[in-house]
Every structure is written in C-alpha cells, then in structure tokens.
Amino acid sequence: MAETDSLKRLKEELGKLPGIGERSAERIAQHLLALPSEEALALARAIRDVKQKIRACSRCGGLAEGDLCPVCSDSKRDAAVLCVVEGANDMRSLEATGAFRGVYHVLGGRLSPLEGVAPEDLSVEALLSRVKAGGVREVVLATNPTAEGDATALFLLRVLAPLGVKVTRIARGLPSGGTIEHASPPMLADAIEGRTELREDGASPAARGN
Numbered sequence: 001m002a003e004t005d006s007l008k009r010l011k012e013e014l015g016k017l018p019g020i021g022e023r024s025a026e027r028i029a030q031h032l033l034a035l036p037s038e039e040a041l042a043l044a045r046a047i048r049d050v051k052q053k054i055r056a057c058s059r060c061g062g063l064a065e066g067d068l069c070p071v072c073s074d075s076k077r078d079a080a081v082l083c084v085v086e087g088a089n090d091m092r093s094l095e096a097t098g099a100f101r102g103v104y105h106v107l108g109g110r111l112s113p114l115e116g117v118a119p120e121d122l123s124v125e126a127l128l129s130r131v132k133a134g135g136v137r138e139v140v141l142a143t144n145p146t147a148e149g150d151a152t153a154l155f156l157l158r159v160l161a162p163l164g165v166k167v168t169r170i171a172r173g174l175p176s177g178g179t180i181e182h183a184s185p186p187m188l189a190d191a192i193e194g195r196t197e198l199r200e201d202g203a204s205p206a207a208r209g210n
C-alpha cells in the first residue's frame, strides 16, 4: 500500500514510544489522521509545551514550569523534612500518595560503580548545602530498595551524619493489600527483618533503626 511520507514518519515516531508496537502505531496514526485538525494538534502542542516549559526546580531538582516546582513553592509543605529520591518520577509517585507533607531533593540517579556514576554526578553537594543552610530536621532516604539504591542511601548517611541531622530510610517489606503467599522472598525477608511492635494503645510503632 502506498502511503505519504508524512504519515510514514508519524508512524515511525509513534513506534518509538514505549509499549507501542507497529500495529498500535498504525492504529494511532490512522486515528490522528481522522481527527479534526484542532484535536490532533492539541497533542502536538502538549508535547511541545512539555519540552519547552518544563525544567528542573532550582531548589529540589523536581519538574518545574517556573523557577520552583509546585512542592517547593507551596508554603504549607514542611521544609524541615527532606525526602531524597533518585529521580523526578519517584517524587511524582510519592506525591500521588498524598502521604508525605515534607519537601524533596532529587539526586538525579543513584551511585553505580558499574555504570561509572560517582557522587559528583549526583546532586549530593546541593543536598548537603540545603541541610547546612539549616531548618532541616530530618532527611528521609527514599532511594530504591535495590543494591545500588541501598549503597547510595548508605553513602548519603555517611556524609549527612556529621551535620547532626536525623536520617531515616523508607520502610520496606510487604506492600499494602499484598499477601504473604504472593510476595517475593526478598520482600518477605525485609518484612520480617523490619517488623514493628504492635501496641494496644494504638501508639505508632517505632520504625526500625530508631
């Protein structure tokens, strides 16, 4: 079947997207072709806006459209509790829970000797500066519970400890709503190791390491 160059190009671009195979690219391209111009171009404009307007928050490194991201510019957030994450997507996931009222610091990755990622490749200096500037009571290390994420957390603990700030690590173990039967062995091991005391008076159990 003959097709125009621009349609072919659209399919090629769509096909580069994650999770979009050749057939899906074909379907989406046909769909866009059939849409009224205004609707189809809204997608093009959204893509352009995201690429042109979004940049790193000057304070935390999260995604921002101005100088500061929505979290850093919210005066109701508790700036005394600083949550360190590997990437802006982790920050977005944590924000989606609505469970955290502090602020963030985006490292821009995790230490990885194999991939040649050293502390100076991450925003470690900026993190230390923020803590040294005062006003931070607790640093929550929310790097991923992987070997590299754990090593990064350990490294951060070492450089943060001399500053006299409380350092905590996110809990790990069974996900809420999960079952023991379906949990992976490492998850179960974490859950057993990180067990917390239950109290009849409903007092919140002490976190491991406290």
Ligand SMILES: [Zn+2]
Binding pocket: 057, 058, 059, 060, 061, 062, 068, 069, 070, 071, 072, 073
């Ligand atoms: Zn920010």
